[in-house]
Amino acid sequence: MCETTATNWTPEAIKALLDRSDKAVERAVLAIYDRQTRDEQSREETRHRNGVGFAACHGHIGSYYARWLLAGRHLTGRHLDKARRMVRHYTGQLTEIATARTAEPATM
Secondary structure, rough: OOOOOOOOOOOHHHHHHHHOOOHHHHHHHHHHHHOOOOOHHHOOOOOOOOOOOOOOHHHHHHHHHHHHHHHOOOHHHHHHHHHHHHHOOOOHHHHHHHHHHHHHHOOO
């Protein structure tokens, strides 16, 4: 039988994780990018006011960082710092995503 560890994800817990983990920052960029609509992803800008994905002010740079990561590269230096500040803006969405993933049944 598989057991899962339940984590109580809060915005504060998400911020703390983002502050200490570069990998969490990269995963957060990809998670928010995944919430962009397909046309927003292809245009690398936010076009819909739907409350998910990147805000208009982050649409281009967030998409750029996500594509960089999807190509198998990592964020470093000032780009990592900028991404960390950016994704802290999305702790609400990241909390929703983490909570939903924690609630998913574990696969064997």
